[in-house]
Amino acid sequence: GESVGLHLPTLSVQEGDNSIINCAYSNSASDYFIWYKQESGKGPQFIIDIRSNMDKRQGQRVTVLLNKTVKHLSLQIAATQPGDSAVYFCAENISPEAAGNKLTFGGGTRVLVKP
Amino acid sequence: DTGVSQDPRHKITKRGQNVTFRCDPISEHNRLYWYRQTLGQGPEFLTYFQNEAQLEKSRLLSDRFSAERPKGSFSTLEIQRTEQGDSAMYLCASGDSEKLFFGSGTQLSVL
Numbered sequence: 001g002e003s004v005g006l007h008l009p010t011l012s013v014q015e016g017d018n019s020i021i022n023c024a025y026s027n028s029a030s031d032y033f034i035w036y037k038q039e040s041g042k043g044p045q046f047i048i049d050i051r052s053n054m055d056k057r058q059g060q061r062v063t064v065l066l067n068k069t070v071k072h073l074s075l076q077i078a079a080t081q082p083g084d085s086a087v088y089f090c091a092e093n094i095s096p097e098a099a100g101n102k103l104t105f106g107g108g109t110r111v112l113v114k115p
Numbered sequence: 116d117t118g119v120s121q122d123p124r125h126k127i128t129k130r131g132q133n134v135t136f137r138c139d140p141i142s143e144h145n146r147l148y149w150y151r152q153t154l155g156q157g158p159e160f161l162t163y164f165q166n167e168a169q170l171e172k173s174r175l176l177s178d179r180f181s182a183e184r185p186k187g188s189f190s191t192l193e194i195q196r197t198e199q200g201d202s203a204m205y206l207c208a209s210g211d212s213e214k215l216f217f218g219s220g221t222q223l224s225v226l
Contacts, residue, residue, distance in 0.1 A: 008155060027213060032190065032213045043206050043217035045117070089157045091212050102214050104170070105157030 003018060008087060010110040019077040021109045023090035029091035034103065035064060035075045039086045047075070047088075077111075085113045117141070119218035121207050127224045128197055135193045136221045140209030147190050148215060149182055150206040151175065158206055158217075164190060197225045 036044035150158035167189040
């Protein structure tokens, strides 16, 4: 059944195009950021992470960009595929040792890939 | 499959009943987390364990909620006297660094 929200911001993208998902984080002291993908009926699945001493990190078909000046995080997906359709969440970790690696999640963005 | 197992996947209960969920983390991970997710929202932190010690509890975790990790391996989350507002997806995650791996969750419906 549906376990991820129906009233989320939605990004519709044509199959094969690139997707950009944006996230504004809340705490300037956060030093670790992570993107998760969540499909219906499943838990969040790790995509990519980045530390605050970096501004860009690349994975397989995904790139995360971090702009600490404006507290903005983005996820770029290259050549979007139907299997990329899901809800995407960004999360931040204020301080691993002080906060026990507790992640704070932002609101999600639904990505719909059109064939 | 992340290696984090949760049971049951779905639970339907009547208001006022008690429910218990189980989480089996990735075996080498010493940290275990419980989160709650409602429709349209990101997961919200409830509590976490370092081995068998419960180190932090969110204010979201009312007195009706209790979590245990008796041997530092699996964990249980119990909700007593369930209310309709407890209906949500309860997610478990484990990790030994900043990266957390989530299970598929237990979807609770309180009628």
